[in-house]
Amino acid sequence: xxxxxxxxxxxxxxxxxxxxxxxxxxxxxxxxxxxxxxxxxxxxxxxxxxxxxxxxxxxxxxxxxxxxxxxxxxxxxxxxxxxxxxxxxxxxxxxxxxxxxxxxxxxxxxxxxx
Amino acid sequence: xxxxxxxxxxxxxxxxxxxxxxxxxxxxxxxxxxxxxxxxxxxxxxxxxxxxxxxxxxxxxxxxxxxxxxxxxxxxxxxxxxxxxxxxxxxxxxxxxxxxxxxxxxxxxx
Numbered sequence: 001x002x003x004x005x006x007x008x009x010x011x012x013x014x015x016x017x018x019x020x021x022x023x024x025x026x027x028x029x030x031x032x033x034x035x036x037x038x039x040x041x042x043x044x045x046x047x048x049x050x051x052x053x054x055x056x057x058x059x060x061x062x063x064x065x066x067x068x069x070x071x072x073x074x075x076x077x078x079x080x081x082x083x084x085x086x087x088x089x090x091x092x093x094x095x096x097x098x099x100x101x102x103x104x105x106x107x108x109x110x111x112x113x114x
Numbered sequence: 115x116x117x118x119x120x121x122x123x124x125x126x127x128x129x130x131x132x133x134x135x136x137x138x139x140x141x142x143x144x145x146x147x148x149x150x151x152x153x154x155x156x157x158x159x160x161x162x163x164x165x166x167x168x169x170x171x172x173x174x175x176x177x178x179x180x181x182x183x184x185x186x187x188x189x190x191x192x193x194x195x196x197x198x199x200x201x202x203x204x205x206x207x208x209x210x211x212x213x214x215x216x217x218x219x220x221x222x223x224x
Contacts, residue, residue, distance in 0.1 A: 004156075033212075040217075040219075041216075041217075042201055042203075042214035042215060042216055042217045043157065043201075043214050044214075045212065045213065048211070056211065088154075090156065090157075102147060102159035102162055103159070103212060104159070105157050105158070106156055107155060107156045108156060110154075
């Protein structure tokens with residue numbers, strides 16, 4: 001298995017809703033990442049988990065809450081989002097933090113906040 | 115901070131060669147990646163350079179000059195399926211972060 005799987009592929013949520021994005025990989029990678037990508041813009045790093053511990057938080061608002069239950073899973077909990085949070089949310093993994101092997105990206109969750 | 119620049123758009127002809135440039139100013143530089151991203155899809159890994167010089171991989175080659183803060187991606191024998199966004203990304207060892215440049219939208223025409 002050489003994939004990063006993200007669910008759901010599409011999500012529409014209201015500003016008062018609570019939802020979660022899920023990411024899974026079975027490549028034995030020990031570092032996992034959340035990126036946010038707006039249309040026609042590059043991905044922007046949000047969070048980095050290394051060995052199931054949060055190692056980087058790029059000053060992301062608290063309405064985004066990451067969670068790494070185990071080495072294969074990464075969640076992003078969403079609460080009280082704003083319309084400007086609508087974007088493609090990409091999960092990625094790598095063998096370890098600080099690797100030359102490149103990151104493997106999932107196909108993303110397209111989030112629309114209404 | 116990081117500053118990574120690429121041309122916004124490029125157009126090339128099927129079968130031709132195109133060079134996509136990337137300049138960067140960054141601290142704690144630990145390598146440079148090139149990714150390809152088709153619209154609505156995940157970025158896919160193309161190449162990684164950490165030492166100066168040219169890395170060749172099939173129709174794709176990537177070059178790095180660390181002293182100049184410069185890299186390019188060379189695509190040969192262009193195909194229509196190469197129409198995509200090409201993202202240059204620097205890897206900074208201090209924080210182990212992958213930071214993407216602005217991306218170059220390549221359009222391959224007949």
